[in-house]
Amino acid sequence: MKYLFLCYPGCTTCKKAKAWLDSSKVAYQERNIKEEEPSEAELTAWLQKSSYPSKRFFNTSGRLYRELGLKDKLKNMSEAEQIKLLATDGMLVKRPILVGKDTVLVGFKETEWEEAIKV
Numbered sequence: 001m002k003y004l005f006l007c008y009p010g011c012t013t014c015k016k017a018k019a020w021l022d023s024s025k026v027a028y029q030e031r032n033i034k035e036e037e038p039s040e041a042e043l044t045a046w047l048q049k050s051s052y053p054s055k056r057f058f059n060t061s062g063r064l065y066r067e068l069g070l071k072d073k074l075k076n077m078s079e080a081e082q083i084k085l086l087a088t089d090g091m092l093v094k095r096p097i098l099v100g101k102d103t104v105l106v107g108f109k110e111t112e113w114e115e116a117i118k119v
Contacts, residue, residue: 005097007030008033008034008095013107013108032090043093059093062092064089098117100116
């Protein structure tokens with residue numbers, strides 16, 4: 001099983017996740033989230049496949065999130081509007097994201113990834 005690993009190379013958490021994937025011998029295809037943003041269709045599919053609320057897909061600690069004042073705006077937006085916004089800029093999306101056949105993991109928590117991937 002090969003996973004899709006969306007990351008931003010300069011992100012410390014992404015580097016930790018990548019090192020974990022490598023040391024756990026997990027096969028993956030890497031994609032730079034800034035150079036190739038997730039599409040609305042991808043985000044919609046990942047949201048449906050995951051158990052996360054749409055807000056979990058936002059990089060809440062990012063500069064762009066703060067500049068756009070999204071903390072207050074998100075609660076008044078529909079899920080479709082949130083997905084459309086996420087698809088406009090990869091830096092709005094929380095990373096890393098690991099996508100498998102039946103799995104979508106957002107953000108890196110080692111124990112969560114171990115359980116989901118059953119390394």
